[in-house]
Amino acid sequence: METEVNLTSEMEFDNYNKSVVLVVDDNEEILEFIMDDLTEKFDVLTAKNGVEALEILENEIVHLIISDVMMPEMDGFEFCRRIKSSIEYSHIPLILLTAKDTLESKIQGLELGADVYVEKPFSPEFLQVQACSLIANRNKIKTYFSSSPLLHMKTIAHSKTDEQFLERIQVIIDENISNPDLDVEHLASRMHMSRPTLYRKIKSISNLSPNELINISRLKKGAELLKQGAFKIYEISELIGYSSQTHFGRVFSKQFGMSPTEYANSK
Known part of the structure; x- marks a missing residue:
């Protein structure tokens, strides 16, 4: 959700x-x-x-x-x-x-x-x-990862094990990015980890809950698509699992300090 x-x-x-x-x-x-x-x-x-x-x-x-x-x-x-x-x-x-x-x-x-x-x-x-x-x-x-639209998730890794873990998380999110119901239960199942263990790992490594990490990954994917310039903003909203362009724009602005339109124009 x-x-x-x-x-x-x-x-x-x-x-x-x-x-x-x-x-x-x-x-x-x-x-x-x-x-x-x-x-x-x-x-x-x-x-x-x-x-x-x-x-x-x-x-x-x-x-x-x-x-x-x-x-x-x-x-x-x-x-x-x-x-x-x-x-x-x-x-x-x-x-x-x-x-x-x-x-x-x-x-x-x-x-x-x-x-x-x-x-x-x-x-x-x-x-x-x-x-x-x-x-x-x-x-x-x-903090830099959270505030930078194009920074990849694995940049917060401090070991090869962490990097592999985050790359697996990223693949799962990318495969389900358009599904608005993607949540921690789905992640835990795909990662073959208990929900509490996954929560502790993600919270410790990123300062985010699993659901927050999913949401910021949606926004970063949106920033990537905006940078490419091949889609309209409403199309990007649907591609990354948001129900409306308005909601996507509001959340994007809060996270990155500029609207999707301003971001696209800056690129």
Whole structure:
């Protein structure tokens, strides 16, 4: 169903909410030490090892993971490997903490997909800056994607796994772009994922709900067709699943700051 919503405004509102950071370490004192420093800026969840952390990730939207390397049951390297190779979690930036200062251990962590490698002992201010920087950079990319008419969905990917996931989503939406009833249920079925899992993945990677991602994909397809200049605006409205040219024009203007006619003329 069609939803008239200013997606950029919703994203800006979301950015005022605290991001969620998951800290994984088997040392209680270090967990408390990191929590005390991060709780001012983030909502902080904790786990004592990789097994517990994976259980938390099944039920929570997490924007950043900070993990120790030396832990029982599942160490940080194996945890990092599972996160970065999983379609559900590969988008989450991960900071590895370790007392190992050898080049080999750093290379191992980075090869597994860790975004930042921080050696112990570390400054809490330094760790906080790293966390803020990773989240802020991701949010800038998400906002730019939402506000740019021709920017492809895969530009918000941060790994090959994410890129493949988004390309699959894009293909499904493109194949059903004229269907006004295309929704999250259809996406979840085609992606062979549960609705909650798909919602968490899309929300985390784009700051959009699945239905919002569908709607903005319609608008971007409309912008692409406007740029080509081969169709009338009312024809484009029908091709991308809008019931009327008026509705399409109103939603397009709210999202991109100009009417379809103004956009077409600018190109």
